[in-house]
Amino acid sequence: MINVTINGDPHSLDQELCLVDLLEKFDIEHDKVAIEHNLEIVPKTTFANVMVGDGDNLEIVHFIGGG
Amino acid sequence: MTDSFSVAGKEFNSRLIVGTGKYKDFEETKLAVEASGAEIVTVAVRRVNIASPGEPMLVDYLDPKKYTFLPNTAGCFTGDDAVRTLRLAREAGGWDLVKLEVLGDQKTLYPNMPETVEAAKTLIKEGFQVMVYCADDPIQAKVLEDIGCCAIMPLGAPIGSGLGIQNPVGIRIIVEQANVPVLVDAGVGTASEAAQAMELGCDAVLMNTAIAEAKDPIRMARAMNHAVQAGRDAYLSGRMPKKLYADPSSPLAGLI
Numbered sequence: 001m002i003n004v005t006i007n008g009d010p011h012s013l014d015q016e017l018c019l020v021d022l023l024e025k026f027d028i029e030h031d032k033v034a035i036e037h038n039l040e041i042v043p044k045t046t047f048a049n050v051m052v053g054d055g056d057n058l059e060i061v062h063f064i065g066g067g
Numbered sequence: 068m069t070d071s072f073s074v075a076g077k078e079f080n081s082r083l084i085v086g087t088g089k090y091k092d093f094e095e096t097k098l099a100v101e102a103s104g105a106e107i108v109t110v111a112v113r114r115v116n117i118a119s120p121g122e123p124m125l126v127d128y129l130d131p132k133k134y135t136f137l138p139n140t141a142g143c144f145t146g147d148d149a150v151r152t153l154r155l156a157r158e159a160g161g162w163d164l165v166k167l168e169v170l171g172d173q174k175t176l177y178p179n180m181p182e183t184v185e186a187a188k189t190l191i192k193e194g195f196q197v198m199v200y201c202a203d204d205p206i207q208a209k210v211l212e213d214i215g216c217c218a219i220m221p222l223g224a225p226i227g228s229g230l231g232i233q234n235p236v237g238i239r240i241i242v243e244q245a246n247v248p249v250l251v252d253a254g255v256g257t258a259s260e261a262a263q264a265m266e267l268g269c270d271a272v273l274m275n276t277a278i279a280e281a282k283d284p285i286r287m288a289r290a291m292n293h294a295v296q297a298g299r300d301a302y303l304s305g306r307m308p309k310k311l312y313a314d315p316s317s318p319l320a321g322l323i
Contacts, residue, residue, distance in 0.1 A: 034155040043158065067274075
């Protein structure tokens with residue numbers, strides 16, 4: 001079991017997993033979001049290579065209406 | 068007769084840029100954007116709601132292939148937050164064209180100009196094309212142009228206030244000195260004020276609340292579309308001089 005922070009909230013995950021699997025787990029379409037992993041922007045092309053580990057901090061964002 | 072508007076090397080036929088916030092729902096957003104004729108729409112960058120996946124998203128209603136999405140930094144009060152937001156936006160959308168706004172005060176939402184300048188420098192160094200929200204101050208506008216911003220966007224009045232253009236002289240001076248597009252961003256409340264911005268010689272107008280908070284946003288979007296075109300034509304036509312006294316429109320010769 002690992003503990004991570006996603007968008008400011010604590011989450012427990014069964015095991016380490018890559019960002020592609022993480023997005024799938026939360027049912028988020030990966031082409032519509034951007035991810036910051038421990039304050040580093042993750043290029044979309046590397047989602048499969050970046051592993052989420054214990055204590056990691058993720059920001060997952062998308063576009064919403066705004067002025 | 069084409070009279071296109073060019074920013075960061077891209078040509079646009081519409082001189083109205085609209086925000087996508089404050090609408091009742093995405094359907095209304097879509098219809099208002101269509102009625103406005105806008106080709107560029109501003110969008111905000113926010114956290115995905117992990118708890119409710121599958122919620123409708125803005126991109127399901129406004130196709131980023133059809134509209135140029137202009138990510139903003141609304142809500143950012145430091146240059147660092149704004150830069151961080153736009154780095155994420157670039158990765159989410161793949162576009163370099165962004166709207167930078169660094170706010171200085173909750174109540175007025177006036178820009179923090181020193182932070183804005185520093186953030187713009189960082190973004191430009193990283194290859195962003197920066198359209199920048201700024202004060203209606205010609206000196207600061209010049210500073211932003213000199214560091215490489217691709218459009219200068221002074222406020223007409225506080226964001227969301229609908230007060231209209233409070234400092235037309237300042238806006239006009241900014242227009243006259245600029246070699247990049249100047250847009251009035253924020254403060255327009257109704258169609259005549261959008262026309263006024265264009266009559267001052269602005270290249271385009273950016274607005275959100277004036278449309279979204281009208282009782283009939285879709286009709287107001289259409290009104291703004293017309294107003295921007297009318298104001299642009301009036302500006303290009305060259306208005307008649309103002310005179311103190313009357314000058315009859317009908318000839319005096321042949322009077323009975």
